[in-house]
Amino acid sequence: MSDATKAVLFNAVPLFVLAASYAAVAVAMLPEFWRLRSRAHLVDWGVVLVFPAVAATAAIFGVLVLREQRAVVGHVWLSLIAILLAIVPAALLLVRWRDHGLVAGGVGRTLEAEERVSVRDRELEAVTSISEDIVRARDEVDVARPLVRHVATLLEVGFAAVTMVDAGGGTASGLYAESEGRAADWWQEVHVDLEREPSGVANAVSDAAPVVVFDVVGSPLVSRRLSARVGARSAVFVPMIAESSVLGVLTAASITDRRAFSAEEVSLLQAVAAEAALAFERLRSSAALAEALDRERTAAEIARRLRAELEPERVAALAADELRRVLLLDRSEVVLGGGPRAGVAVEARGDRVATLIVERTPDLGDGEVLLVQAVARELGSALQTARLLAENARRLEQQQALLHAAEVVTGELSLDAVLLRLVEEVTALLRADAADCYLVDGERGVLRCAAVHGFDAGLVGVEFVPDGGLSGTAEDEPRVVGRLPHAAYDTFALGLEAPMVWAGEWLGVLGVGVRDGDRRFDDDDVELLGAFASLAALALRNAESYEASVRRAGLERGFSRIASLLGESLSLAESYDAAAHAAADALGADFAAVLAPTAAGLAVAGEYRLPAEVRALEVPAALDEARAAAQVLAASQVAGDERFGTAWQASPVASLLAIPVSEGAGGVVLVCFREPRAFTADDLGLAQQVAAAAHGALERSRLFEAERAARSLSQQLARAAAALTTELDPGAVLQAAAREAAELLGADAALVSMLDGDEVVVAAAVGGPVGSVLGVRSASTDGVAGDVLAARGPIALADGTSAAGHAPADPLLGGRFVAYLGVPVARSGEEPRGVLSVYAREPRTWRDEEVEALTTLAANAAVAYVNAELYRHVAIEREQSAAILANIADGIVAVDRDGRAVLWNHAAEAITGVPASEAVGRPPGEILRRELQSDRETSAARLVSISRGGDEVWLALSEAVMRDPAGAVAGRIFAFRDISAEYAVEEMKSGFVSSVSLELRAPLTTIYGFAQTLLRDDVVFSDDDRRTFLHFIAREAERLTATVDALLQVARIETGDLAVSLEPTDVGAVVTELVASATDSGQNGHHVVADIAADMPPARADPVKLRDVLEQLVSNAVKFSPDGGTVTVSARRTGDAVELAVSDHGTGIAPSERERIFEKFVKGGSGIGRGTGVGLFIAQGLVREMGGRIHVDSEEGSGSRFAFELPLVRE
């Protein structure tokens, strides 16, 4: 393709397309732009003209290319790219054709829109600014000021104002205004009558919508006076609405020219007004809250002060004062008390207690009314509290008064004093004018006035019969009474009475009376009287108890006097006086007497303060009758009493009581009074008791008198009996009996005659010619004594001389003695042993008690006599027994039931070595350190060993048990003999038999054993063995023989058949030979040596026996010496004898054994060793037979030396 073609195709054509597209756009926008050409901005013109200009330019270049056939400026492809790029904007516009209007005239519209937005912004700004200002407002003016200022600025008006609708809604008041930039203070004085005066404000309020007035001057809608003052030309009134109510009106007015207010301006004002309304509403709410808080605070403060007051009057005054002060009241008053009344009711617990009256001009606001109500409530509460406190105080006062009255009343004990106190105290307690006290008289069924205070004293003693009688009429509750039917009550208007009841018993009525007709008894009074009446009942009961106890004490004094009289040992006469005294005491009489019956009738036996003239009076018959009838005679008034004579009626006795002491023989107690006296049942009962007590006292006194006589006798008798029992000699007993009998009865003489077979012998005599009658015998049936014996009982003769026939037979009777009393001398229940007789020189009546006493004395004498005889008998027997026991050879020991020795005879002393003085009184077991008593009751003789000074003593003991009559062991008797010697012999014999048995068994064992061994046929023994066995048999047989020989020797020694052949013997040779043989036999290594003096003369001896003796001694020495010890056999001459001795250094012999070793069967040492214990016995026997004597020197532990001497051969 050529460049030209290319230029046409790729430059020219695209250029034409470019031109076409831009032309199309321009054509499309032209009509729209034309329509908007008035508002088109110069920029809009530039923009719209771009399109046709580009189309024209492109068409021009296209033509050029066609013509030139050459690419634009020589570059086809670069031009094409530029063309295509230029097409893009037009293409885009064509594609979004709808919005082409924006391009055409867009700038103008944009400017318009911007203008609109700026107006809105100003409005918003104004509202925001106002909001910010008013949100910080403290009061309404603070709200109004920025509002007015902004409105003036925004609307460019000369005047702006805020007017607020008043609380009632009928008026409005100016709040704040600015005129030409300055605050118009006069506006605050403005008041608008919304209902009657036409004004823009009123219209805005009533319509609750903005009101726009173009021509203020000509408009009837606005207030002339205000518009004139403002100088307004045009004006707009916008209501400030919050929560559907119009709070006020915002006014804006032009003052220079008339002008119209656009809708935007009005709406702006509305927005601002709404904002302000909200602010005003907020301010109003917070103000209301503050007011309410303030009110509450004030109310609380007033309440605090009210509570501090305790008296109702002061509380009321304070409430009124406080309210007046706080609310600035014209009148503030509190009227106490209920009842309807104008004002605020003050209530406590639902009851109206006061009225609060408040007045003020102007009237109180709502908050103030609330405050008044709150104070009224507090006042009610405070008044209630004060009332309660006052009530408490009053009750306390009453209680204290009651307590005081009770103390006063109960402090008294006497009934009269209590009654007096009662009426006094109750009058004071109830602040009454008078009081009375009535007591129930149960017996008569009436109420009797007992005490009054303030009433006429004549009222005392007045009696009423209660309505319906006494029973069941006691009112439980105190009651108010009207006039009472007695003149004493006439001047009294009102009375209050209460029953006095104690423990369910109605005691009486206590009442008070008042003169004042206006006085009323309220509940407290009633309650107080009731309480006091209870206390009064207690006081009355106490007083009654006290009076009763006083009366009882008087009685008890009387009885105690009688009782003390009973306790004293008074004579009968004294007792009568005492009874009179006691009766007078008990009954409170002036004087008294006890009348006792005599043959001539009643006579004064005892008296107490009895006037002589009364004593002299004759006892009236009435008293005797009363005594006989055993009835108390009471005369309340003797004068004029017919039962008493004129003398009595004129006597000082004005009244009397005569009380029989007991029926029959008893007397009468007469109790007299100097005043007439009414005797009550109590008095009579008391009198009876006095009589009974007096009876006891008198009875007792009588008995006492009788007893005194008897006692005197019995005391004497007892003394006599004591005297009798001290005698142990029968004769002396009888003599004492006679003496005591005479003394006992005050007799002149006494005899004791004792039976002796068929005769009686005068054994003792006192008084009279004693010497001549003692020992006189007579037949036991003779005389008065015989009668006594026969009768076995007392015989009393007042005058024995008149009883003839007896006199000659009695030794004394009939002579100088005439009265006789004889009693048998006998132990009770036994035959008489004699007769005790007493005599009197004068005739004498023997009283019963005297007879009794003598009988008793005789019986005592009999007992004493028998005892004395018995004693004598026993004493003799005892002496005999003692003599026998003392001389008996056996030891006799008797012990009592306690086991203590009571008898320890001489033999016992000798045998035991214990003297009787030491042994008697102690248990023998303790003394002898050995119990004598056996377990068995009786036993045959036993062998018992005791120790006597270290020696053992063997006793043959027998024992007998003594029993008392009841069979109990009363003691034991031990009899014993010393059989130590026999026992020792027996022991030795037994030991000897045992020893011999051993001594024989040993060799026999050997002999028998070897014999048996040799006889064994199961063993073959060698010849040597057999020889040895036989040797042993032989040796032991020899030993056996020797033992038997020794025993024979003993027998011979004892029978004296020992035969010795004495011959001159060479003692030295015998010794030498013995020593040699002893050494040969090798005695266990002992050394046996001989020590023979030179020139030993021959001794007269039996050499064989001598050797036997020496052998025995050497054998012993070896036996008791240690192995290897030396035994020396010595021989020497001593004077005309030869002394042979065997000495060793062995064990020696104890001193206690030294004497016994030569006895037969006595073995030395422990006794265990070998031997029969006859060796030394035989040796001694042999030596003695040879005319010598053997003895031993020994020291225990260091050896012994046995020596004996043999006589020299006489030349």
Add this chain to the structure above:
Amino acid sequence: MGTTRVLVIDDEAPIRLLCRVNLEAAGMSVLEAGDGVAGIEEARRSEPDVILLDVMMPGLDGWHVAEALLDDPATDEIPIVFLTARAELRDRARGIDLGGVDYVTKPFDPVELAPLVRDLLERVEHGQRDDLRREKLTELRAQLARP
């Protein structure tokens, strides 16, 4: 078990010989001691199977020897037979009381000695030592009760 060894303690040589001859005839071996002290020493040294012990010996008597042997743990197991002339029952009872197992009163038949020892040992080995003593005491009591 070896030869039975018997210790004879007696102060009399013939008695010792008598025992020796007869016990050896029965195959036993015999040890001898002439007094108590020697006997105790021998017993401790040779620990025989049986001891025949005389009572009546000078010096230490048989009772004391028995007490010493029975007090010594080395010898207290050895049975002791008292060999005594003391025939009283109280002496026999004393021997058993002290701890002896049997007693033989003199004079005795020596031929019976070996069977007695053998029988004794057999029972002791069977642990009947105390039974033996009880039997002996019962026997003694029966004899005492007999009038």
